[in-house]
Amino acid sequence: MFIVNGQMPFYLRSLLLRLFCYLLCAAAVSTAAADRSLLLAVTTSTENSGLLGYLLPDFKKQCDCEVRVLAVGSGKALVLGKNGDVDLLLTHAPDDEERFIAEGFGVDRRAVMYNDFVIVGPPHDPADIGGLNIADALFRLSKKQESSFISRGDESGTHKKERTLWENLAIFPAGDWYVSAGTGMGQVLLIANELRAYTLSDRGTYLAFRDKIDLRIVVENFPLLRNPYSVMRVNPQRHPHTQVELASHFADWLVAPATQQRIGKYRYHGEQLFVPSVNN
Structure with a gap:
């Protein structure tokens, strides 16, 4: 219907040419x-x-x-x-x-x-690790196994730091008390809050989430926790x-x-x- 006597009308050729030029310009802008x-x-x-x-x-x-x-x-x-x-x-x-x-x-x-890492947990600190150094705190958590610990479990920098802290104590945490979340720090804090558990967090993310959760810092300010x-x-x-x-x-x-x-x-x-x- 657009072809007359074997030729395309001038107005349609003009329209298609303008469209072609527009597409070229758009591609150039997109590339830029x-x-x-x-x-x-x-x-x-x-x-x-x-x-x-x-x-x-x-x-x-x-x-x-x-x-x-x-x-x-x-x-x-x-x-x-x-x-x-x-x-x-x-x-x-x-x-x-x-x-x-x-x-x-x-x-x-x-x-x-x-910044630095901190251990955060429920305000009443059921594992009684507040004020301990990082090694004693982790040892107590692994020994009692009465309070849950939420690990990021995602090969992040925080997860690798946590694994190093356990390995330095020759502890390889496992069991129902040790939960591997496989997710980001913010979500882990929310999970720890829901389960009234402990976790290792960078201070920045904890502070950013502090108003959304009922967890407090229980272990902090040790050279091993620098980040x-x-x-x-x-x-x-x-x-x-x-x-x-x-x-x-x-x-x-x-x-x-x-x-x-x-x-x-x-x-x-x-x-x-x-x-x-x-x-x-």
């Missing part, structure tokens, strides 16, 4: 936007704490770009990096990060900040498609004095969540 989009894998703690929501608008404004955040455990973040599914990572699993770099999957690892975060770029020699320039700029920005100062000033309900690593 993709070129200014950074894929960042981070731990759930930096997302749950609100820190990224506080910091990222400044970077987006400076770079006129988008930052797409994938909040997962450190173990999953490192897998994303190995597969080239992201441009850079912000994680808190030092041993795995060093291995990631040594095996050639990442480059330019830099310390960004730190450092590092930024790394995915190795562009393995994955040339990554946003090398934008990722480098982000890493530089994250450790720059102005951003480090903002990290140190970030508060949640008046409490500092992270300590900047540069010059500390």
